[in-house]
Amino acid sequence: MNKLLKDKILLFRLSIRKDPEAFGKVYDEYMNRIYRFIYFKVSREEEAQDLASETFLKAWQHIQEGKSVKSISSFLYSIARNLVIDHYRKKMLTIETGEADAAGMLKSEAEQSTKMESKQEYSVLLAAMSKLKEEYKEVVQLRYLDELSIGEIADVLGKSKGAIRVTLHRASKNLRGICDNKQ
């Protein structure tokens, strides 16, 4: 069954039936990705665990309250992103990526990845990404690591699809520039 259809069915079971088992499946599908998305921003395991847990608790609460969910990905990533923003606002810190930690964690994923042409390319990409400004880093991560569609990224970031395309284009250009400079 393709992913889109699977998501649609899960969404139906969640929105209409508020089915806990369906939520379990959502958790299985998305927890690692949401955790990674958060970890890339907070760089601390405990904080990432806390925020990832809260993401799913909050998601369930939204579902219980009958709030409209158009896309499971956008829904979860939006919540996670807002939680990270609140987290930093509370701590009055600027969002920084612990390059060493995040790169280290993602490096272990790179070693398991079969999606890129070579693991080395993947590692180079990750290292280059960490040098991008936050706005670009975010869209690149969502697009290329989390594989969200443009529409989903637009929902998560609260922007238009056009704006996301432009940002992605500029981010990719930047990324290419960083990679080229390294060679």
Place this chain on the structure above:
Amino acid sequence: MPDQKWVSDFRSTLLMQTKNTVVSNEPRSFALFKNIGDVLSFVMPAEQLRFAVRTAAVLVVAFGVAFGGSITTVSAALNSIPGDLLYPLKKMTEGAQVRFAADDAAKAELHVEFAGRRVQEVAKINEVEDSGNTEKIAVAVEGFKQEMDTVNQYMDQSQPEVAVQIAKMVDAKNGEHEQILTKVAQTTADPEAKDIVQQAKVVAEDTGVKAVEVMVVTHTAASTTVTTADVKNSVESKIVEIEKRVEQLTENMSATSTPGKAAEDAKTSIDEARSLSSSGDFASALTKIKESTELVRTVTALTAVVVGQVNTSTPAIISASSTLQIAPRTTQSSGVQNTSTPMLIQSLEENVGENSSTPRIVQP
């Protein structure tokens, strides 16, 4: 990748939570109806759906199908205490609630509520004797302190109107917290647990005094935000609370004993606070409230020493916000009398021989 054990553990607790959350109170027949409509709305254009629903409704009424009753479940996590499996989930849910809250006042209100939950947990733990109670009480008290600390920060950092709102919430709940903690301190047999609960009481008292301070300061700066009646009510309620504490402590106490003399000083201070409040000098009344709070702590500490109830492995009462400090004791195996007498007590004992009516408080 995240720690897979953590992922798996959290999955179990999350699904337990989802299964235990409140389900609709609607009678089953209506819930069934609604579900059918919702399912159809996924596949049918709206116009067709309306027709289908109307038809189905007629059929249902015609056949007289009706089911009564409701299904309600309450999250088991909400009733958990430290040490229970669902307790971490309870804390996580509270964290999520704070993030949902619309503004600082709403967040602070939640923290006040959660502080109350920690106090209820302490009381619940104390209801049943168990060897693990002290540790559980320590966890609950630590949680209480964190909540109060956060509330204090909100009072410090919020705009005056919001700070006053928060101060009023604290005022409303603090008396209850202190009463419950006092009861636990009186009824628990374990001296270490008693000491831990006493620390919680100190935090509750300090937050209560801070709330009064917010009212007084805001009234002084802008009397439209806090009316004279409001600040007077706040000040005088606090005076009454402190007075009750002194009365409880000094029941059957000799006025000539060291704690008795400290208690007399506390009463004098309370009377002065009352008089200043009546004349509208709330700032000075607040100073006297703080002074009497410290004196009552002195009485408590001295009383504990006299009856040998203080745990020698833990520091005696230390007020985080006051200038009054008592040095930690060195440990003794017997726990009856300690040769390393705290600084304050030495000072007070020195005063016994003098004609001074006010104990000389040793400043660090």
